[in-house]
Amino acid sequence: MSQSRYTFWVLILAxxxxxxxxxxxxxxxTVLLExxxxxxxxxxxxxxxxYIGMVMVNPFLEIPLRRIGYRSTILWGLLLVTIATALIPMFxxxxxxxxxxxxxxxxxxGLHYASQMWVTKIAAPENRGRDLSIYGLAYGVGFSIGPLGLSVLHLGIWVPFGGLLVLYLIAFLLLSRIKNEFPAQIEQTEKKQNKYAFVLRLAWLALIPSFLYGFMETSLNGSFPVYALRTGLSVEWVSLILPSFVVGSIILQMPLGALSDRVGRKQVMLVCALVGGLAFFLFPFAGENVWLMMLLLAIAGAAVGSFYSLGLAFSADILPASMVPTAGIIAGVNFGVASILAPNVNGLLMDVWEPWTIFWLMGSLLIVFAAACLFFKQKATQEQTYSMPLQKQG
Incomplete structure (x- = not known):
């Protein structure tokens, strides 16, 4: 196995x-507070x-990434997560x-941004969609396993969080054994302009999926437990229903990534947004039928669960390689902002209106994005005003 593929699989595990x-x-x-x-x-x-923490730090992550490299940024992020996880059961x-x-x-x-950018860097252009879908698949598998920890909560809060600490240790050991790398440096040509404005002008559509995915993920994991408890569902059912969205995304994560390599990211995301939007619109009609809820969430997950990775791959297609880390910063901010808005908007909707309106809101956002796909025109690559020199190694 080549060094780059070994690095890739370590990142996938992390x-x-x-x-x-x-x-x-x-x-x-969320359940404990409820x-x-x-x-x-x-x-x-x-x-x-x-997500407030994400939004606070995201605009500054490009600085350590370019100064200390991918691996060091990931390790610092993992260290902070480990400290927070160890302290949560104490209070x-x-x-x-x-x-x-x-x-x-x-x-x-820090962990996600650096690992996403590293995977994007080492992925071959013709397989970028597939490799990023594997990245999304790994996150999805982990995310679907996570809620199952609710079923062992009766054994004590230290049981699930202690398991997390063991997993963090494994990640630390594996990451410490791979070689650090650095992103491509930015060189401005004579036509200087703000790099964020440049990325937004060329790749605005590719950056919307990160917002949508953040909104949907947090709505389901942060607001759905409250919705379920208020409609009479038990915590045990919540632990089974929630993973269905991620399980759905796991099923089509790699096929959609590979398909986007062949037919184009925009076309794939357009169809997926329509299917996902329809599934969310139909969800309130499931009533108390738990199995129908799981089916609709699985369909929605299969359709839009890979949005973040598809959007990132699309931005890498459109932009110069040296600008992809900047696109990753914007995508991360979009994800964080959406994740902050979602639980607060949904909480307000559930307090002043009907609980099921949170699903119609998600469906509406996806339909609007599908319409935006029809109007987006990719600009010629000659418009790129930044160039990419040789990559720095260290």
Whole structure:
């Protein structure tokens, strides 16, 4: 196995572990706070702390990435997540959990951003969609496993969180054995302009999926447990229903990535947005039929569960390689902003209107994105005003 492929598979394992962490902590803390009698609005605000941390640090992640490299940025992020995870079971106060989730968001953001950019860098252009879909698949598998930790909560809060700490240790050991690398440096030509404006002008459509995925993921994992408990579903059913979205995305993650390599990212995302939007619109009609809920969430997950990786691959197709880390920053901010908005908007909807409106909101957002795909025209690559020199190694 070549060094780059070994690095790729270590990154895949690391992001899978990160998926387990988020898939467990988000619904578990939501359920614990709901049982404490915390309002859905305050519960949503506490869940948003993870993403507030992401938004706070995301604009600055490109600096350490370019200075200390991919591996070092991942390790620092993993260290912060480990510290926060170890401290969560020691406290039960709302304010303390807010701070720890904030810290976890900072660490998660660094880990995901650096690993995504590293995978994008080492992936061959003709297989970029496939490799990024494997990355998304690993995260999805981990995220689907995470909520199962709710079923062992009765054994004590240290049981699921102790398991996470063991997984973090494995990730530390594997990451410490791979060679550090650095992204391509930026060179501005005579026509200087703001790099963020440049990326947004060329790749605005490719950056929307990160917002949509963040909104959907947090709506389901942060707001659905509250929706379920208020409609009479047990915590045990929540632990089974929630993973169905991710399981659906796992089924089509790689096929959609490979298909996008052949027919184009935009075409694939357009069809997937329509299918996912329809599934969310139909969800309220499932009533109390748990199996129909699982089916509709699985269909939605199969359609749009790979949106983040497809959007990132699309931006790498459109932009110069040296600008992809900047696109990753914007995508991360979009994900974080959406994840902050989702639990708060959904909490407000559930308090002042009907709980099922959160699904119609997600469906509407996907339909609007599908319409945007019809109007997007990719600009010629000659417009690129940044060039990519030789890659720096270290």
């Amino acid at each position: 992001v899978g572990i990160a998926g387990v962490s988020q898939g467990l902590t988000i619904p578990m803390l 049982k404490q009698g915390v309002s859905s609005v305050m519960n949503g605000l506490n869940a948003a702390a993870l 039960s106060h709302l304010a303390v959990w807010f701070v720890l989730r904030l810290l976890m968001g900072v660490g998660d953001s």
